[in-house]
Protein backbone atom coordinates (compact mmCIF):
# COMPACT_ATOMS: atom_id res chain seq x y z
CA UNK A 724 0.00 0.00 0.00
CA UNK A 725 1.44 3.35 -1.08
CA UNK A 726 1.72 6.26 1.34
CA UNK A 727 1.03 9.41 -0.68
CA UNK A 728 1.89 12.79 0.83
CA UNK A 729 -0.55 15.60 0.00
CA UNK A 730 1.89 18.49 0.18
CA UNK A 731 3.60 20.84 -2.22
CA UNK A 732 6.06 21.94 0.48
CA UNK A 733 9.55 20.51 -0.13
CA UNK A 734 10.62 21.11 3.49
CA UNK A 735 7.73 19.00 4.79
CA UNK A 736 8.41 16.28 2.20
CA UNK A 737 12.07 16.13 3.29
CA UNK A 738 11.09 15.87 6.97
CA UNK A 739 8.44 13.17 6.34
CA UNK A 740 10.92 11.14 4.30
CA UNK A 741 13.46 11.40 7.10
CA UNK A 742 10.92 10.43 9.80
CA UNK A 743 9.09 7.58 8.01
CA UNK A 744 10.65 4.17 7.48
CA UNK A 745 8.01 3.67 4.80
CA UNK A 746 8.46 4.98 1.30
CA UNK A 747 6.66 8.31 0.91
CA UNK A 748 5.44 9.38 -2.55
CA UNK A 749 4.74 13.05 -3.30
CA UNK A 750 1.26 13.49 -4.79
CA UNK A 751 2.73 15.56 -7.64
CA UNK A 752 4.68 12.50 -8.84
CA UNK A 753 1.37 10.70 -9.42
CA UNK A 754 -1.01 13.54 -10.32
CA UNK A 755 1.19 16.47 -11.36
CA UNK A 756 1.49 19.59 -9.23
CA UNK A 757 -1.53 21.78 -8.42
CA UNK A 758 -2.70 24.08 -5.63
CA UNK A 759 -5.46 23.14 -3.21
CA UNK A 760 -7.70 25.85 -1.73
CA UNK A 761 -7.24 25.71 2.04
CA UNK A 762 -10.37 27.47 3.30
CA UNK A 763 -10.87 25.59 6.56
CA UNK A 764 -11.12 27.39 9.90
CA UNK A 765 -8.62 25.16 11.72
CA UNK A 766 -5.41 23.23 11.07
CA UNK A 767 -7.41 19.99 11.27
CA UNK A 768 -9.97 21.16 8.69
CA UNK A 769 -7.27 22.26 6.27
CA UNK A 770 -5.35 19.01 6.71
CA UNK A 771 -8.53 17.05 5.91
CA UNK A 772 -9.28 19.25 2.88
CA UNK A 773 -5.82 18.51 1.45
CA UNK A 774 -5.87 14.76 2.14
CA UNK A 775 -9.46 14.33 0.85
CA UNK A 776 -8.71 16.28 -2.35
CA UNK A 777 -5.70 14.11 -3.18
CA UNK A 778 -7.46 10.87 -2.18
CA UNK A 779 -10.41 11.69 -4.47
CA UNK A 780 -8.13 12.56 -7.40
CA UNK A 781 -6.09 9.39 -6.92
CA UNK A 782 -9.27 7.31 -6.93
CA UNK A 783 -10.38 8.95 -10.17
CA UNK A 784 -6.97 8.57 -11.81
CA UNK A 785 -5.93 5.14 -10.46
CA UNK A 786 -9.23 3.37 -9.58
CA UNK A 787 -7.53 0.08 -8.73
CA UNK A 788 -4.57 1.65 -6.92
CA UNK A 789 -3.80 0.74 -3.33
CA UNK A 790 -2.87 3.83 -1.33
CA UNK A 791 -3.69 6.08 1.55
CA UNK A 792 -3.03 9.80 1.78
CA UNK A 793 -1.33 11.75 4.53
CA UNK A 794 -1.32 15.56 4.76
CA UNK A 795 0.07 18.17 7.11
CA UNK A 796 -1.37 21.57 7.91
CA UNK A 797 0.85 23.57 10.18
CA UNK A 798 1.85 27.03 11.29
CA UNK A 799 3.39 29.23 13.92
CA UNK A 800 1.42 31.20 16.53
CA UNK A 801 2.51 34.11 18.74
CA UNK A 802 0.40 34.82 21.83
CA UNK A 803 1.56 38.47 21.64
CA UNK A 804 -0.15 38.64 18.21
CA UNK A 805 -3.32 36.88 19.45
CA UNK A 806 -2.22 33.62 17.80
CA UNK A 807 -1.24 35.06 14.39
CA UNK A 808 -0.15 34.02 11.85
CA UNK A 809 -1.56 30.58 12.86
CA UNK A 810 -3.42 28.85 10.02
CA UNK A 811 -2.40 31.73 7.74
CA UNK A 812 1.36 31.12 8.22
CA UNK A 813 1.99 30.15 4.57
CA UNK A 814 0.34 33.36 3.30
CA UNK A 815 1.11 35.75 6.17
CA UNK A 816 2.75 38.27 3.81
CA UNK A 817 -0.06 37.83 1.24
CA UNK A 818 -1.16 35.32 -1.40
CA UNK A 819 1.89 34.05 -3.28
CA UNK A 820 4.27 35.13 -0.50
CA UNK A 821 7.40 33.00 -0.12
CA UNK A 822 9.04 31.76 3.09
CA UNK A 823 11.39 34.76 3.25
CA UNK A 824 8.57 37.33 2.85
CA UNK A 825 6.65 35.64 5.69
CA UNK A 826 9.74 35.34 7.91
CA UNK A 827 10.63 39.04 7.63
CA UNK A 828 7.02 40.12 8.10
CA UNK A 829 6.97 38.20 11.41
CA UNK A 830 10.34 39.66 12.48
CA UNK A 831 8.96 43.13 11.78
CA UNK A 832 5.78 42.37 13.73
CA UNK A 833 7.89 41.32 16.75
CA UNK A 834 10.01 44.47 16.46
CA UNK A 835 6.88 46.62 16.09
CA UNK A 836 5.83 45.37 19.55
CA UNK A 837 9.16 46.67 20.89
CA UNK A 838 10.31 43.09 21.62
CA UNK A 839 13.59 41.28 21.02
CA UNK A 840 11.99 37.89 21.70
CA UNK A 841 8.56 36.54 22.56
CA UNK A 842 6.93 33.12 23.20
CA UNK A 843 5.74 31.19 20.14
CA UNK A 844 4.64 27.71 19.21
CA UNK A 845 4.19 25.59 16.13
CA UNK A 846 1.11 23.43 15.55
CA UNK A 847 0.82 20.55 13.08
CA UNK A 848 -2.33 18.66 12.18
CA UNK A 849 -1.70 15.48 10.24
CA UNK A 850 -4.67 13.94 8.43
CA UNK A 851 -4.83 10.42 7.02
CA UNK A 852 -7.51 9.55 4.47
CA UNK A 853 -7.94 5.93 3.42
CA UNK A 854 -10.58 3.49 2.25
CA UNK A 855 -11.03 2.50 5.91
CA UNK A 856 -11.62 5.96 7.30
CA UNK A 857 -10.26 9.41 8.14
CA UNK A 858 -8.00 10.29 11.06
CA UNK A 859 -6.48 13.52 12.41
CA UNK A 860 -3.72 13.90 15.00
CA UNK A 861 -1.93 16.99 16.33
CA UNK A 862 1.50 17.92 17.62
CA UNK A 863 2.97 21.09 19.09
CA UNK A 864 6.41 22.57 19.67
CA UNK A 865 6.80 25.44 22.12
CA UNK A 866 9.62 27.96 22.29
CA UNK A 867 10.25 31.57 21.39
CA UNK A 868 10.96 33.70 18.34
CA UNK A 869 13.72 36.29 18.17
CA UNK A 870 13.93 39.52 16.18
CA UNK A 871 16.58 38.23 13.78
CA UNK A 872 17.51 35.36 11.49
CA UNK A 873 20.10 32.77 12.63
CA UNK A 874 21.10 29.78 10.46
CA UNK A 875 19.80 28.48 7.17
CA UNK A 876 18.57 24.97 7.98
CA UNK A 877 14.91 23.97 8.24
CA UNK A 878 12.43 26.11 6.33
CA UNK A 879 9.87 28.86 6.82
CA UNK A 880 10.14 30.57 10.20
CA UNK A 881 12.79 28.15 11.53
CA UNK A 882 15.71 30.65 11.46
CA UNK A 883 13.91 32.85 14.04
CA UNK A 884 12.51 30.05 16.26
CA UNK A 885 14.32 28.73 19.36
CA UNK A 886 12.69 25.59 20.84
CA UNK A 887 12.25 25.45 24.63
CA UNK A 888 15.39 24.03 26.27
CA UNK A 889 17.67 25.07 23.38
CA UNK A 890 19.93 28.05 22.73
CA UNK A 891 20.01 27.64 18.96
CA UNK A 892 17.37 28.40 16.36
CA UNK A 893 15.93 25.64 14.19
CA UNK A 894 17.92 27.28 11.40
CA UNK A 895 21.06 26.24 13.31
CA UNK A 896 19.90 22.77 14.45
CA UNK A 897 20.02 19.67 12.25
CA UNK A 898 16.87 18.09 10.80
CA UNK A 899 17.42 15.02 13.02
CA UNK A 900 17.27 17.19 16.14
CA UNK A 901 14.22 19.07 14.87
CA UNK A 902 12.34 15.84 14.04
CA UNK A 903 12.65 14.57 17.62
CA UNK A 904 11.08 17.68 19.16
CA UNK A 905 8.98 19.18 16.37
CA UNK A 906 5.23 19.61 16.06
CA UNK A 907 5.43 17.44 12.91
CA UNK A 908 7.52 14.76 14.63
CA UNK A 909 5.10 14.61 17.57
CA UNK A 910 2.03 14.42 15.33
CA UNK A 911 3.70 11.75 13.21
CA UNK A 912 4.47 9.69 16.33
CA UNK A 913 0.69 9.58 16.90
CA UNK A 914 0.01 8.88 13.22
CA UNK A 915 2.38 5.91 13.05
CA UNK A 916 0.14 3.44 14.93
CA UNK A 917 -2.71 4.46 12.60
CA UNK A 918 -0.49 3.85 9.58
CA UNK A 919 0.46 0.43 10.98
CA UNK A 920 -3.21 -0.37 11.58
CA UNK A 921 -4.06 0.55 7.98
CA UNK A 922 -1.25 -1.65 6.71
CA UNK A 923 -2.51 -4.58 8.78
CA UNK A 924 -6.05 -4.07 7.44
CA UNK A 925 -4.53 -4.11 4.00
CA UNK A 926 -2.95 -7.51 4.59
CA UNK A 927 -5.94 -9.33 6.15
Ligand SMILES: O=c1[nH]c(=O)c2ncn([C@@H]3O[C@H](COP(=O)(O)OP(=O)(O)OP(=O)(O)O)[C@@H](O)[C@H]3O)c2[nH]1
Pocket residue numbers: 729730731732735761773795796797798799812813822825845877878879880881882905907
Ligand atom coordinates in the same frame (compact mmCIF):
# COMPACT_ATOMS: atom_id res chain seq x y z
O1 LIG B 1 9.79 27.29 9.82
C1 LIG B 1 8.89 26.49 9.78
N1 LIG B 1 9.11 25.23 10.23
C2 LIG B 1 8.16 24.29 10.30
O2 LIG B 1 8.41 23.17 10.73
C3 LIG B 1 6.89 24.70 9.84
N2 LIG B 1 5.73 24.07 9.76
C4 LIG B 1 4.88 24.96 9.23
N3 LIG B 1 5.47 26.12 8.98
C5 LIG B 1 4.92 27.34 8.40
O3 LIG B 1 3.56 27.20 8.23
C6 LIG B 1 3.23 27.10 6.84
C7 LIG B 1 2.37 25.91 6.65
O4 LIG B 1 1.29 26.14 5.78
P1 LIG B 1 0.64 24.90 5.13
O5 LIG B 1 0.43 23.85 6.16
O6 LIG B 1 -0.53 25.29 4.32
O7 LIG B 1 1.81 24.35 4.19
P2 LIG B 1 2.27 24.78 2.75
O8 LIG B 1 1.23 25.64 2.10
O9 LIG B 1 3.63 25.34 2.83
O10 LIG B 1 2.32 23.37 2.00
P3 LIG B 1 1.09 22.34 1.79
O11 LIG B 1 1.38 21.15 2.65
O12 LIG B 1 -0.18 23.02 2.19
O13 LIG B 1 1.12 21.98 0.34
C8 LIG B 1 4.55 26.88 6.11
O14 LIG B 1 4.52 27.39 4.81
C9 LIG B 1 5.51 27.60 7.02
O15 LIG B 1 5.44 28.96 6.73
C10 LIG B 1 6.72 25.99 9.35
N4 LIG B 1 7.71 26.87 9.31
Ligand SMILES: [Mg+2]
Pocket residue numbers: 761813
Ligand atom coordinates in the same frame (compact mmCIF):
# COMPACT_ATOMS: atom_id res chain seq x y z
MG1 LIG C 1 -0.69 25.12 2.22
